[in-house]
Amino acid sequence: MAEFTLHEDPRSGNCYKIKLTAALLGLPLGVQQYDIMKGETRTPEFLAKVNGNGRIPVLQIADGDTARFLPESNAACWYLASGSPLIPQDRFAQADMLRWMFFEQYNHEPNVATLRFWLHFVGEANLSEQQKAQMMAKRIAGCEALKLMDRHLEAHDWFVGEGATLADIALYAYTHVAEEGGFGLADYPAIQRWIARVAGLPGYAPMA
């Protein structure tokens, strides 16, 4: 039986995705915490052993004497959920779930999560001029991502198929705290109903 340890910063929605996946599956998950604001994931030891990309989350998988490290939140969720109902088996549904997970990393996270990090944790007064210059573009792109999600959820309870999948977990992580980045969820009623559905899943665990 493999043992799982999550290298994480509890403020990160990307880390929370993995914890929520493990919670919904009833899998025990150890944690090792880092403070990304203090550069703790850029130390030579972290870069050499855990992730050369200097980022968390990383899922550590211990199997007997072997320890393997898996960066990228959505890949770690995939590993944990392998063979479970959180990954549909149908060929199109499986690809469509990955479609929403790639959308999350490309169109959602760099806007919705980055503005939350800048405004809620760094503080607007501490942003560089270059960061301030990007805020409006990220606000617009983040709203577009939320609008696309809301339109989809007007007609569907879940992103793919008839139940929760990793697509819902991946998109839930930063969406349910989007107001910390200044995105008012009142404009997205279908998203609000979906957030309540995710929070009502058996085994659901809230973000720290």
Next chain:
Amino acid sequence: MAEFTLHEDPRSGNCYKIKLTAALLGLPLGVQQYDIMKGETRTPEFLAKVNGNGRIPVLQIADGDTARFLPESNAACWYLASGSPLIPQDRFAQADMLRWMFFEQYNHEPNVATLRFWLHFVGEANLSEQQKAQMMAKRIAGCEALKLMDRHLEAHDWFVGEGATLADIALYAYTHVAEEGGFGLADYPAIQRWIARVAGLPGYAPMA
């Protein structure tokens, strides 16, 4: 037997990933071309029928009377390669392949591909002040992504396991034309050797 049509702009590396996957698998793939510089993927018809996100590529899958649309390049590659040797069956290897594909969309494409688009197709003189302000950060982040790839490829012929997978295809698309974005590949000898390996795969098709 499903029939595949790719909605694409031939200048896009994201579209090329899907064409390369189909070529390596020997799958016939029709194409419908759009000019993204002229906003042809933002028309009401495209948004309603093909992709509400207004982006290409989109893989159209016709099966009898049904046509389904799959956006996101890496999800389309996953669909096409389902059950083939381009996706490893081992649980860790499969997740590790997805890890590199998420890395590609998050750390590589927004830097390496965006600078290529700005410099090679839009032209530096035509960039907005906001785009110009982002160039240095994208240059640095793109070099970091290439450096991480090069370090991995110093010790491995392929990103995952002992043969080509979708991770190689996803990362090859914009890496092999990175010089069009001003990234000198002479600094990355292991990447150069890997590019030659990909180009030597049976069935390989070059970018248009």
